[in-house]
Amino acid sequence: MPILNSHQRAILLMIIAPTMWSMAGVLTRHLDAARGFEITFWRSFFSATFVAGAMMMTLGWSKAVATVLAVGRLGVLSGLMWSVMFMCFMIALTKTTVANTLIVMSISPLLTAFLAWLFLKQRIAQRTWAAIIAAFIGILWMFVSSMSGVQGQHLVGMMIATAVPIAAAVNLIAIKRAGHGVDLIPAVLLGSVFSAAMMLPFAWPLQASLHDIVILAILGFFQLGLPCMLMVRAAKRLSAPEVSLLALLEVLLGPLWTWLGAGEVPARETLIGGAVVMLALVFNELAAMRTVAVARN
Template sequence: MPSHDAHTRGLLLTAIGGLTLTIDIPLIRLAHGEAWTILLLRTGTTFVAGLIMWAVWRSLSDRAPQLIPGRSGLVVALLYGLGSIAFVTGVFNTSTANLVFILAFTTMFSALLSWVFLGERPRPLTLGAMALMLVGIVIIVGGSVGSGHLFGDFMALCASLMVASAITISRASGKDMGFTALIGVILPFVVAVFMVSKVGFQVDAPWWIIFNGAIVMPISFFCLANGPKYISGPEVAMFYLLETVLAPVWVWLIFSEAPTRNSLIGGTILIVTLVAHSLWQLHEGRKRRAALAVIHPA
């Protein structure tokens, strides 16, 4: 059972990661570039920043984690890489609100995959939450039919599934994957280099996306990837919700892009369900820890 100090450290880490992640999409949009150029700059700077962080850590301590820990690490890196491609594609093919609302389904994808592959059967309340969230996704995607956003919504769903798969494999392996997500961007970087060589380098304000890749993504990825070492999954999921709530607000303030009616209805269902389910899981976790403390007092 983690100590109070470790729990506080975990909350601080994930709060920093979650808040930092909320400006990812606005920075991508501010760069005003073609999708493959944005992907090239974003992943290239993230990869370099990740290597620098790891090299500094290794020079100061012999406890620096492996960049890619074994075969499971390789699979996780591949999944994060594919998820990055799907995410950036979604940014350019659907609204920000649709994108982040659908990405919120990552938590439920994780629960479903844990059930199928790890034998962790969800409780009835979790199954009910999955059903409600599926209704929200159907409402959002249904509103995109005929609007040209359907492909972008599908890419957001793919990104959500890839991240959930990476989380599930990370949990099953028990290995430190703190740097794996950062190194996994090498796949989309190689793909982006090839595509940019065909379509050309097109970006109006590259400094926004360079700042995003060099500072924002390494901080958010590293903090969120290390959070589960100190706090529970539901607590980490609560901080992932910050992007779902705040990213559409930043985009609305900067670009005056208001969510559609269907997006708001479906997104509200998703957020309310996730928050209620996460709070319930936190309550159950505290009850179990309290019971253990009574049985095995320190």
């Protein structure tokens, strides 16, 4: 008898994925010369390299190519949404603060729940709505003391950041609509390729040192490529709002890693808000597991 059922394994994958995503801030703090567009280019390039390598190792060359060609319109749409997320997140950070960017990104669960109801006719449990609202309030509290005024360049950055939760919500709906019949791991590859290709003209001439390249390779492999693949796998077993909620762990853990790895001490509001977010996530998942157990009995 397996230790974890399929739903629990999916939850575990969706805990690992945002934990890996959350390492972006602390790793980029240690870059020497690479900035903005170049970070996005290299991160996307190495993500594409990792996903392509993983597919060839597990499927073989011919089957990997066939899988990419078989993604269909939903796969291309998912790839485009991944590329929007990859690009707009980094571009937004060049225009406004991390706090402002994360505040905008935190609306993703609300958008995802609405689109899931609209396009997938998916009933959203009251506990999930409650968790979404509680998590949103917690995130607002986390960054209330450090939010910048939304004028000038900050407003531009926040408008760009708005594309991230919209793309994330559309991407999850595409993955859920594709169902189990279509493998959308290749969509992560397509998104990485699209992002790298679009960022290269803006990143040229490249300035990254060898030290930077190593860090950017780690970002591409383990902060982008691998966790995005894990999310696609987890999304097969979890509802779209549930995936989007668990993805908020990235917002929660990001300040923690920069505290431990870059000496940026979090404010009291960050700790209190983070506790609210964590309680909301734990409550939602425990309630979901209880519902599954009751249904089986």
